[in-house]
Amino acid sequence: MGLRLYNTLGRSLQEFEPIQPGKVGFYGCGPTVYNYAHIGNMRMYVFEDTLARALRYLGYEVTHVMNITDVGHLSGDADSGEDKMVKSAQERHKSVLEIARYYTDAFFADEAKLNILRPDVVCNATEHVDDMISLIRRLEANGYTYFSGGNLYFDVSKFPSYGEMAGLKLDELKAGARIEVDANKRNPYDFVLWFTKSKFEDQALQWDSPWGRGYPGWHVECSAMSMKYLGEQFDIHAGGIDHVAIHHTNEIAQSEGATGKKWVNYWLHGEFLVLDKGKMSKSAGGFLTLKTLTDAGYEALDYRYFLLGAHYRSQLQFSYDGLDSARASRRSLVERVLALREKLHGGEPTPLATLCPAAKARLVAFKAAIEDDLSTPRALAELWGVLKEQGVSAADALGAAFDMDRVLGLGLESLAREAQAAVDPALAAELDALVAERAVAKKAKDYKRADAIRDELKARGVILEDSPAGTSWKLAPSVAGATPSVAGATPSVTGATPSVAGATPPGSAPRA
Numbered sequence: 001m002g003l004r005l006y007n008t009l010g011r012s013l014q015e016f017e018p019i020q021p022g023k024v025g026f027y028g029c030g031p032t033v034y035n036y037a038h039i040g041n042m043r044m045y046v047f048e049d050t051l052a053r054a055l056r057y058l059g060y061e062v063t064h065v066m067n068i069t070d071v072g073h074l075s076g077d078a079d080s081g082e083d084k085m086v087k088s089a090q091e092r093h094k095s096v097l098e099i100a101r102y103y104t105d106a107f108f109a110d111e112a113k114l115n116i117l118r119p120d121v122v123c124n125a126t127e128h129v130d131d132m133i134s135l136i137r138r139l140e141a142n143g144y145t146y147f148s149g150g151n152l153y154f155d156v157s158k159f160p161s162y163g164e165m166a167g168l169k170l171d172e173l174k175a176g177a178r179i180e181v182d183a184n185k186r187n188p189y190d191f192v193l194w195f196t197k198s199k200f201e202d203q204a205l206q207w208d209s210p211w212g213r214g215y216p217g218w219h220v221e222c223s224a225m226s227m228k229y230l231g232e233q234f235d236i237h238a239g240g241i242d243h244v245a246i247h248h249t250n251e252i253a254q255s256e257g258a259t260g261k262k263w264v265n266y267w268l269h270g271e272f273l274v275l276d277k278g279k280m281s282k283s284a285g286g287f288l289t290l291k292t293l294t295d296a297g298y299e300a301l302d303y304r305y306f307l308l309g310a311h312y313r314s315q316l317q318f319s320y321d322g323l324d325s326a327r328a329s330r331r332s333l334v335e336r337v338l339a340l341r342e343k344l345h346g347g348e349p350t351p352l353a354t355l356c357p358a359a360k361a362r363l364v365a366f367k368a369a370i371e372d373d374l375s376t377p378r379a380l381a382e383l384w385g386v387l388k389e390q391g392v393s394a395a396d397a398l399g400a401a402f403d404m405d406r407v408l409g410l411g412l413e414s415l416a417r418e419a420q421a422a423v424d425p426a427l428a429a430e431l432d433a434l435v436a437e438r439a440v441a442k443k444a445k446d447y448k449r450a451d452a453i454r455d456e457l458k459a460r461g462v463i464l465e466d467s468p469a470g471t472s473w474k475l476a477p478s479v480a481g482a483t484p485s486v487a488g489a490t491p492s493v494t495g496a497t498p499s500v501a502g503a504t505p506p507g508s509a510p511r512a
């Protein structure tokens with residue numbers, strides 16, 4: 001069975017067929033960098049990361065593109081409200097670009113902690129305004145635009161399939177039901193492609209354009225940048241479920257209006273993380289960030305584990321009880337992996353080709369779970385299954401588990417390796433010196449001293465391994481911090497990530 005994904009376009013589970021065999025073009029809407037990302041936002045990025053990992057696991061060559069919105073996004077997705085970046089900059093007495101840089105760094109620091117692999121292309125809206133202008137010119141040439149009240153609008157009545165994915169019915173629309181009434185718009189669903197005049201006369205970033213000096217509407221960046229990096233037609237577009245009705249609907253209208261071709265074949269939408277009290281939102285103030293969780297003593301990967309326990313299309317209720325149980329499960333998982341690693345006595349996990357039948361069967365079931373619209377709860381169950389299966393050797397269990405973790409992203413292999421490397425360098429130097437001293441004592445037949453050193457090391461939880469090549473040492477799991485604190489050793493899965501550790505937010509950024 002091949003990969004099946006739930007396509008919002010058509011609202012059904014569909015067999016995945018890429019445009020070019022073996023390759024996948026994948027665009028995911030990225031953050032608006034006016035504040036810290038909250039844990040609801042991070043759920044979306046863990047979902048997109050799991051999708052990219054799963055596609056690679058299944059053998060596809062993936063190009064994952066993500067935008068960074070640093071201009072044009074208003075607090076209402078349909079051109080209403082305030083400009084998020086400008087408002088944040090004013091509140092914090094910083095420039096928009098300073099704000100963008102600071103929160104972009106903070107975002108990627110969170111991504112790294114969550115073992116989210118950096119997308120192949122990360123593109124900023126402010127660096128692609130020329131591409132947006134070119135796209136808008138094509139729309140203008142194709143008759144989709146009009147100028148009104150100083151802004152250039154997309155006329156949805158010219159695009160007959162407008163709102164198809166979201167199931168919108170234009171003729172049934174009551175003005176103002178979904179969006180604020182804007183006297184400049186011919187139809188309530190019309191949206192701004194280019195602002196020259198609006199309530200944001202003080203917009204900090206402005207560009208010259210054929211329609212006057214101004215700045216782009218929010219939606220146009222995703223159409224322009226995705227097509228720049230993935231071509232006019234590509235395979236998968238993902239984002240949060242809240243974007244179906246407006247943002248993605250407008251992206252489709254712009255892209256297909258410009259090219260005259262179908263744009264994206266599969267639309268995947270991640271459901272929301274909700275709090276007991278309801279919706280979590282940055283704009284409404286009062287939100288939980290990854291730092292809120294780590295300050296409370298959780299590890300970022302406890303949160304990733306918590307998320308993997310739910311299917312991406314199910315709404316997930318956040319609670320500290322739920323996070324506690326994810327933490328406990330992840331702890332036992334890590335302990336199990338380190339215990340199996342111990343049993344290997346320095347040996348290597350079994351390569352996939354030579355796994356025992358029971359471990360192979362688990363991998364087959366794991367792949368089937370992933371192929372079934374990314375069923376991470378079932379995939380996790382298979383991971384646990386192989387680690388606990390009677391009669392499966394440590395080498396086979398780890399061989400299969402590390403392979404599964406390529407999708408789950410829990411950093412199991414690096415945790416096992418880094419349990420050793422996570423030792424403090426001063427301690428490592430001291431242990432090296434004692435081992436060397438023991439070797440010298442043995443050579444001099446001073447067995448009393450040699451045994452005393454061995455006993456001292458043993459008492460400190462250090463295991464010595466003698467081999468023809470010499471003696472090496474390793475720490476027993478509990479000493480190496482085999483409990484999840486080892487996860488503090490940063491997993492080496494992300495590219496260069498900007499660090500914001502210790503940096504203070506620009507101005508008086510409320511952490512709420």
Ligand code: AMP
Nearest residue numbers: 031032040041043044239240272273280
């Ligand atoms: P923003 O930075 O506000 O543009 O949001 C970034 C992404 O997070 C968007 O794709 C939203 O769909 C998604 N998102 C916002 N709130 C939540 C939530 N509570 N749960 C899951 N995803 C969310």
Ligand code: ZN
Nearest residue numbers: 029030222247
């Ligand atoms: Zn987008």
